[in-house]
Amino acid sequence: MEPRILQVRTKILKANDTLARQMREDFLGRGMFVSNWVSSPGSGKTLWLESTLRGMIQRGHRVAAIVGDLETDRDARRLERSGARVRQIMTHGLCHLEAAMIQQEWEGWGLGPIDYLFIENVGNLVCPTSWDLGESLRVGLLSVTEGEDKPLKYPGLFNTCDVVLLTKMDLAVACEFQQDAAIQNLQTVRPGVEVLETSGKTLGGLEAWIDWIEDRSGKKRL
Amino acid sequence: MHELSIASEIFKIVQSHAPDGRVLAVGIRLGAWSCVQEDSLRNSFRWVTDQTAYEQVRLEVERIEEIWICETCQQSFDQSKDASDGPPDCPWCGQRLGLLDGLQEMRVEWIELQEEPETSRE
Numbered sequence: 001m002e003p004r005i006l007q008v009r010t011k012i013l014k015a016n017d018t019l020a021r022q023m024r025e026d027f028l029g030r031g032m033f034v035s036n037w038v039s040s041p042g043s044g045k046t047l048w049l050e051s052t053l054r055g056m057i058q059r060g061h062r063v064a065a066i067v068g069d070l071e072t073d074r075d076a077r078r079l080e081r082s083g084a085r086v087r088q089i090m091t092h093g094l095c096h097l098e099a100a101m102i103q104q105e106w107e108g109w110g111l112g113p114i115d116y117l118f119i120e121n122v123g124n125l126v127c128p129t130s131w132d133l134g135e136s137l138r139v140g141l142l143s144v145t146e147g148e149d150k151p152l153k154y155p156g157l158f159n160t161c162d163v164v165l166l167t168k169m170d171l172a173v174a175c176e177f178q179q180d181a182a183i184q185n186l187q188t189v190r191p192g193v194e195v196l197e198t199s200g201k202t203l204g205g206l207e208a209w210i211d212w213i214e215d216r217s218g219k220k221r222l
Numbered sequence: 223m224h225e226l227s228i229a230s231e232i233f234k235i236v237q238s239h240a241p242d243g244r245v246l247a248v249g250i251r252l253g254a255w256s257c258v259q260e261d262s263l264r265n266s267f268r269w270v271t272d273q274t275a276y277e278q279v280r281l282e283v284e285r286i287e288e289i290w291i292c293e294t295c296q297q298s299f300d301q302s303k304d305a306s307d308g309p310p311d312c313p314w315c316g317q318r319l320g321l322l323d324g325l326q327e328m329r330v331e332w333i334e335l336q337e338e339p340e341t342s343r344e
Contacts, residue, residue, distance in 0.1 A: 002336075002337050003337070004334070005332050005334055006240075007332050008235065008330045009331055011330075012228055012231050013228070013328060015231065016231075094224075096227075126224070127223075127257070129257045130228075130326060155255050156257040156326065157257070159255055159325060160326065
């Protein structure tokens with residue numbers, strides 16, 4: 001038996017990447033702008049997404065959300081308070097969402113026309129990094145309670161983000177949050193990334209955030 | 223434990239190239255920020271290949287620190303170089319317009335196949 005080297009040079013997640021690319025083309029073809037929200041657990045994703053959904057509905061946008069957690073549908077029920085259509089994916093241990101999971105939810109949903117689909121990934125600063133979900137925008141969230149050095153500790157995930165929201169800004173003083181250092185750390189791992197300030201408690205930054213995402217998507221209603 | 227998902231994908235790629243199971247090793251490359259823990263990946267690969275024709279396959283992991291993408295010819299190449307020194311010359315087209323990329327890269331590079339010897343020739 002003779003060994004022979006076969007050059008393969010194939011992306012390990014090629015199957016996911018290929019499906020995600022097809023989904024992105026399909027979403028964009030339907031006029032849908034899809035964003036994938038990633039952060040650590042407890043950064044305030046769900047509260048901020050609920051406010052975002054409510055604000056976008058008020059501006060006349062048709063919105064929906066898919067949220068991933070290991071267990072329970074608690075986040076879906078919270079997000080539904082905004083008036084948006086929401087689906088919960090329970091991963092039962094899996095630490096991230098994959099394109100096929102989004103496709104399965106989307107295809108079985110039967111929603112009418114949608115302008116924005118928001119995907120709230122499983123709270124985790126490592127595992128969701130490599131899985132493209134067919135999104136057009138990856139949103140990272142960094143809460144002031146986590147510390148300004150999180151981007152340096154988890155560079156892989158923050159490196160994939162198109163925009164980073166600093167959350168819980170109402171607690172910044174109490175936490176002695178060094179905002180300049182946080183932004184510098186984000187720029188180190190993701191040069192040029194845009195950073196916005198937000199507070200789910202006071203709704204500070206909400207209108208600016210919705211303006212930003214409208215500009216980015218090229219969609220304005222009211 | 224996303225390494226289990228990654229190990230499953232590596233196994234599928236190996237199977238697609240060598241469905242008969244005659245594989246000695248598979249070589250993969252991981253970018254510096256690929257977020258893959260190597261021991262966990264090895265254990266996961268053992269687990270997904272356990273009690274299959276591929277359970278003896280060696281997993282060889284090469285860590286790459288950086289990949290450059292040439293802006294001129296779009297070819298990629300890896301070359302250790304301090305990013306602060308600016309991009310290196312592209313080995314394909316000779317231009318010096320590389321962009322640092324590939325920190326997230328995860329690729330199956332090669333598969334070592336065990337082949338039947340050729341039948342003796344007259």
